[in-house]
Amino acid sequence: MSGSPLLDDEGLPARPPALLIRGGHLYTADAGARVHPTGSVLVVGDRIAAVGPVEEVAQAVAALTPEQRAGLRTLDAGSMLVMPGFVNNHWHDMFAVRLPFKGALRTAQDRTDEPGFMALGGDIAKVSAGFEGFRRLVDALLPDEAQAVARYALWTQLRSGTTTLGDVGSVNRSDALADAALALGIRCAVSAWVADALCGTGSGAPERTRDADTELERIQQLLDRSAADSTGRLRAWPTAPYLTNMSDELGRGLARLSADHDVPFATHVGALRHEAEAVRAHFGTTPIRRLDRLGLLNDRLMAVHCAFVDADERQMLLDAGVHISHSPAKYGPTGESTLTETGLIPELRRRGLDVSLSTDGGVFPVMGMAEEMRAAWQMYNELAGDHTALPASEALAMSTRIAARGLGWEDEVGSLEPGKQADLVLVPIDDWRYLLNPRPLEGYLTLGGTADVHTVLVAGRVLLENGRAPHLDEAALQDDYLRALRSFSARVLGVPDKELTALFDDNPRLRTKGTAPAAHRV
Numbered sequence: 001m002s003g004s005p006l007l008d009d010e011g012l013p014a015r016p017p018a019l020l021i022r023g024g025h026l027y028t029a030d031a032g033a034r035v036h037p038t039g040s041v042l043v044v045g046d047r048i049a050a051v052g053p054v055e056e057v058a059q060a061v062a063a064l065t066p067e068q069r070a071g072l073r074t075l076d077a078g079s080m081l082v083m084p085g086f087v088n089n090h091w092h093d094m095f096a097v098r099l100p101f102k103g104a105l106r107t108a109q110d111r112t113d114e115p116g117f118m119a120l121g122g123d124i125a126k127v128s129a130g131f132e133g134f135r136r137l138v139d140a141l142l143p144d145e146a147q148a149v150a151r152y153a154l155w156t157q158l159r160s161g162t163t164t165l166g167d168v169g170s171v172n173r174s175d176a177l178a179d180a181a182l183a184l185g186i187r188c189a190v191s192a193w194v195a196d197a198l199c200g201t202g203s204g205a206p207e208r209t210r211d212a213d214t215e216l217e218r219i220q221q222l223l224d225r226s227a228a229d230s231t232g233r234l235r236a237w238p239t240a241p242y243l244t245n246m247s248d249e250l251g252r253g254l255a256r257l258s259a260d261h262d263v264p265f266a267t268h269v270g271a272l273r274h275e276a277e278a279v280r281a282h283f284g285t286t287p288i289r290r291l292d293r294l295g296l297l298n299d300r301l302m303a304v305h306c307a308f309v310d311a312d313e314r315q316m317l318l319d320a321g322v323h324i325s326h327s328p329a330k331y332g333p334t335g336e337s338t339l340t341e342t343g344l345i346p347e348l349r350r351r352g353l354d355v356s357l358s359t360d361g362g363v364f365p366v367m368g369m370a371e372e373m374r375a376a377w378q379m380y381n382e383l384a385g386d387h388t389a390l391p392a393s394e395a396l397a398m399s400t401r402i403a404a405r406g407l408g409w410e411d412e413v414g415s416l417e418p419g420k421q422a423d424l425v426l427v428p429i430d431d432w433r434y435l436l437n438p439r440p441l442e443g444y445l446t447l448g449g450t451a452d453v454h455t456v457l458v459a460g461r462v463l464l465e466n467g468r469a470p471h472l473d474e475a476a477l478q479d480d481y482l483r484a485l486r487s488f489s490a491r492v493l494g495v496p497d498k499e500l501t502a503l504f505d506d507n508p509r510l511r512t513k514g515t516a517p518a519a520h521r522v
Contacts (some may be wrong), residue, residue, distance in 0.1 A: 002401060005470045005471055007471060008461075009423065010182070010185075010231065011183070011471070012461050012471055013185075013186045013461045013463060013470055013471050014063075014461075014491060015040055015045060015046065015459075015460045015461055016042070016071050016073040017067060017068045017070075017072065018040075018042065018043065018049075018061075018064055018069070018072045019041075019043040019072070019073050019074075019075070019422070019457075019460060019462075020040060020041075020042055020057070020072060020073070020074045020423065021040060021041040021042075021043070021075045021077045021082060021426070022040045022057075022074055022075065022076060022077055022078070023038055023039075023040060023054055023076065023077050024037070024038075024040070024041075024077030024078065024080040024082035025037055025038070025080070025081050025082065025273055025427065025429065025440050026039035026040075026041065026051065026083075027082070027083050027084075027393060027396055027416075027441055028051060028081045028084070028125075028415055028416040028417065029083065029084045029396050029397045029400040029401045029414065029415045029416065030401065030415040030416070030417050031401075031415075033393045033394070033397065034051060034442065035308075035393070036051070036053055037438070038053065039051070039052055039053055039054060039057070039078075039082070039423075040052070040053075040054050040057035040058070041057070041082065041416060041424065042057050042060050042061055043422040043457070044068065044460075045416075045460055046421055046422060046459040046461075047419060047420065047421060047422060047458040047460070048416060048417060048418050048419065048420050048421075048422050049418060050277065050416060050418055051416045051417060053182045058093035060271050062262060064140055070469055071210065071313070075426075075455070076207055078389055079389065079429060079430035079457075080426045080427060080428060080429065080454070080515055081418075081426070081427040081428075081429045081440045081444055082395075082424060082425075082426055083162060083396060083400070083416075083424065083425045083426075083441075083450050084400040084401070084416050084423060084424065084425070085161065085162070085163025085400070085413065085423030085424055085425055085456065085457070086160070086161045086162045086163060086164075086368075086369035086370075086399050086403075086414070086425060087162070087163070087164040087166075087273065087369075087399065087400055087401075087403035087404045087407065087409070087413065087414055088157065088162045088164070088166065088283075088358050088359050088369055088399075088401060089164075089165075089166035089189075089266075089302065089325055089356055089403045089404075089406045089407050090151070090166055090266065090302070090304050090325040090327065090358035090359070090360060090439065091157070091162075091165055091166060091167060091168065091356050091358060091360065091361055092167070092168060092169060092170045092171070092360065092361030093150060093153040093154075093167070093170035093171060093172045093177060093361065094151065094170070094171050094361045094362055094363050095149050095152060095171075095172075095363070095481070095485070096141060096145070096171050096172060096484075096485065096488055097134075097137065097171055097363050098363045098364065098485060099485070099489045099493060099495050099499075099503070100489075100493055100495075103363040104362070104363075104503055105415070105495070105499060105503075109418070113198050115335050116335060117130060117335060117336065118272065118303075118334045118335055118336050119335025119336070120276045120335060121272060121275060121349035122271075122272030122274045122275060122336075123274075123338075124199065124244060124259045124272065124274050124277075124278035124406070125200050125201045125240065125364065125486075127244065127272070128198055128199045128200070128242065128244035128245055128278075129198065129200070131195060131241045131242050131244075132195060132198045132209060133244050134171045134193060134198065134241070135193050135194075135195045135209075135210075135241075135245075136202060137169055137171050138170075138173065138193050139493065140488075140492045141150055141171075141172065141176075141373045142487075142490060143173065143176070143299075143435070143493075144484070145292040145484040145487055145488050146172050146173040146174045146175075146176035146484075147179060147180065147344065147484075148480040148481050148483065148484035149172055149175040149176070149301060149481060149485065149488075150172050150177045150179070150180035151174075151180040151184065151477055151480070152187060152477050152478060152480070152481035153170075153180075153474065154177070154180045154181055154184050155184060155190070155469065155474070155477050156276070156365050157186065158185075158456060158464060158469060159370065159386055159450075159462060159464065159467075159469070160368035160369065160370070160425075160450040160453060161187055161265075161369060161370065161421040161425040161450065161453040161456055162186070162368070162424070163187060163367060163413070163457075163458045164186070164187040164189075164403075164404060164407065164409060164413050164423065165181070165186060165187065165189070166188075166189045166190075166266070166302075166406070166407050166416075167188060167239075168191060168213050168239045168241075168266045168267075168268075168356070169191055169192065169193040169194070169239050169240070169241045169302065169385065170191075170193060170308070170361070171193065174190050174191065174192045174218065174222055175225075177190050178190045178222070178225065178226075178234055181233065181234060182229075182231060182233065183393045183418075184463070184469075185458050185459075185461055185463045185471070185482075186463070187233040187234075187235075187409070187413065187423075187458065187502075188224055188232065188233070188234060188235070189235040189236060189409070190226070190235070190236050191219070191222065191236065191238065191239040191266075192215075192218045192219055192222060192236075192239075192456075193241060194215040194216070194238075194239075194241075194246075195209065195210065195215070195241060195245035195246065195252065196208060196209055196210040196211065196212050196215050196245070196246070196247050196249075196250045196266070197209060197244070197245050197246060197247045197250070198244075198245065198257075199244040199245075199278060199279075199281075199282045201283070203281035203282065204281075204282065206244070206247065206282045206283070206284065206411070208247060212249040212250040212253055213251075213253070215250055216250065216253040216254070216257065219236070219238045219254070219257055221255065222236035223236045223238075223249050223257065223261050232412075232421075232459070233292065233306055233458070233459065235263070235407070235408075235409070237258075237263045237264050237265065237266065237269060237407075237408075238254040238257045238258055238262070238263070238265050239254075239265065239266040240254060240265075240266075240267040240269075240470075242267065242268050242422055243267065243268075243269060243275075243279055243283075243287050243290060243291075243383075244278060244279065244345070245280065246262050246267070248293075250266070251290075251291075251294035251296060252294050252295060254294075254296065254340060255294055255295035255470055256295075256434075257293075258296070258300050259300075261286070262278045262300075262345075262408075263300070263408060264300045264301070264302050264323070264406065264407060264408050265296055265300055265302070266301075266302035266303075266304060266325070267291075267301075267302075267303070267304065268304045268305055269287045269288065269291060269298075269304065269306055270286040270287055270288065270303065270305070270307055270308045270313075270344075271304065271305035271306070271307065271308070271336075271338060272304040272305075272308065272336070272338075273308050273337070273341065275287060275308060276308060276310075279441060282310050283501055284344050284434065286309075286310065286313065287309070287315035288316055289313065289316075289488060292316060292320075294321060296501050297316060297317075297320045297322065298320050298321075298322070299320060299322065299323075299376040300319040300408075301320065301322040301323065302322070302323045302324075302325050302406045302407075303317065303322050303323070303324050303325070304324075304325050304326070304358075305325075305327070305336075305338050305512055306322075306324050306326070306345065306348075307326075307338040307339065307341070307342050307344045307345055308337050308341075308342060308344070309344065310342065311399055314316060314344070314347075314348070317348060317353065318348070318352070318353060320350055321352045321353070322353065322409070323353070323356065323405065323406040323408055324345055324349070324353055324354065324355045324356070325355075325356045325357070325358045325403070326338060326339065326345050326355070326356075326357065326358070326364050327357065327358050327359055327360040327367075327372060328357070328372060328375035328376050328379055329359075329366075329372045329374070329375035330359065330360045330362075330366060330367060333411050334458050337381055339383075340383065340429030342381070346380050346383055346384065346389070346390075346522070348426060349475075354405055354406060356371065356398050356399070356403035356405075356406050357372040357376055357395070357398045357399045357403065358372065358403065358404045359372055359375060367450070368450030368453075369399045369448065369450075369451045370444065370445070370448065370450050370452075370453075371449055371450060372399065373392075373395040373396060373398070373399050374395075374445045374446070374449070376390060376395045376398060377390055377392055377395040385402070388415050390438065391467055392441045392442045392445055393396060395445065396441060399415045400403050400415060400470060401414035401415045402414070418468045420459075421458075421459050422457055422458075422459060423457060423459065424455075424456070424457040425453060425455070425456055425457075426453075426455035426456075427444060427448065427452050427453060428452065428454050429444070430445065433447040433448065438457055438490040445463060453467065454466060454467055474501070482504060482510070486500055486504050495499045
């Protein structure tokens with residue numbers, strides 16, 4: 001840890017009366033894509049008070065009260081790229097299942113790997129069965145296991161520069177994710193892994209696995225909790241993992257919750273080539289038409305990975321004004337062709353829909369928002385045969401301001417503008433990768449990445465400095481996570497003790513890690 005910071009009544013690093021981030025290369029990600037090559041940001045409390053050239057912001061500093069000037073903290077950003085905090089609006093905590101699915105138990109050799117169930121157009125029956133299995137695992141997590149896993153998983157997001165997170169259903173308890181977000185200091189729109197149906201092979205009505213009302217109550221409880229939250233950093237929204245795991249009854253209920261609470265709804269839809277055939281076989285219609293029938297096709301919908309639809313459905317998406325979220329850096333490792341096979345997502349963006357970037361989730365840390373920006377920047381331009389089709393600054397907007405709009409959080413976060421919450425990410429740009437480059441964001445997307453994130457602010461609090469979280473014992477976070485993972489894997493997943501011993505006791509990469517005493521835990 002980098003010392004013992006002064007903590008506030010939330011147990012988070014205390015905000016100074018005023019904070020000046022001075023002299024950085026600022027990308028505001030606002031609607032005008034304004035850039036200040038030598039600019040400053042003045043933060044007062046949890047809000048941005050001024051943004052612009054150094055001299056202009058200096059005038060705002062001079063106008064501070066004597067008490068604010070006396071307590072002013074200045075961060076020298078002269079060698080930094082300064083951006084809004086990243087908004088990862090589609091993410092899943094999968095860290096409890098790191099061992100199965102050929103995760104940590106894989107061999108070191110990769111030449112004999114076989115395509116997974118998302119590859120080659122998708123094995124929809126296996127996807128549906130897998131998502132049903134995830135739902136059962138959520139119920140099996142003990143509260144202390146869930147807390148340890150959630151805190152470690154959300155720390156990886158903070159470490160990668162994500163300040164606002166959209167949980168689209170996780171293999172974890174929703175209350176644990178909410179507690180972890182509040183403890184770490186980041187923003188999170190929490191949801192629950194709700195599912196009440198299972199689609200197998202062939203056709204016919206899907207198998208019902210749960211009571212829809214019970215599943216809806218889980219979301220309602222989250223909405224009630226977020227409404228009572230006083231921090232402003234916790235929200236909730238209804239989501240569904242996949243249309244194959246959602247009955248009509250559950251879908252109509254989720255539509256009611258979205259409308260009644262005026263919050264977005266998210267689901268994976270049109271994500272795989274074989275999806276439409278499977279949904280038609282079990283529900284008598286295609287995925288987009290099914291959402292329309294259930295009252296879910298509207299401007300509150302975040303359609304995740306939406307790439308495989310017919311011509312009429314494309315127009316339905318445009319007419320409804322849906323939001324598209326996708327994860328281009330994720331598709332190659334899973335065998336999905338979501339971006340390249342149809343080219344639909346860039347087309348929908350060209351035709352006026354909001355399209356944002358997100359990381360999705362995996363059993364190992366997935367690509368961060370920096371890597372998603374890089375993939376979009378490269379792939380959109382390659383698909384168009386035009387290097388101006390998606391400027392680097394627009395890739396940043398897709399990871400900040402536009403992504404925040406998909407969560408209904410754009411009024412508060414997503415760009416560096418006066419009045420918005422002070423969520424920022426700082427990245428050093430003073431080495432060979434940036435030499436003489438007047439556009440350091442391009443250098444960052446070319447040769448930088450998640451590991452370069454240096455400083456992260458959320459609501460004016462410095463939650464990451466020099467790559468470390470000053471208010472957290474990061475070694476204890478990892479140790480607690482590994483203990484919970486080992487316990488859950490043995491108790492629920494049936495991983496043999498011999499394999500657990502090899503992974504946790506005889507692993508040379510873990511051998512130097514001690515067991516964190518309880519007093520050091522977050």
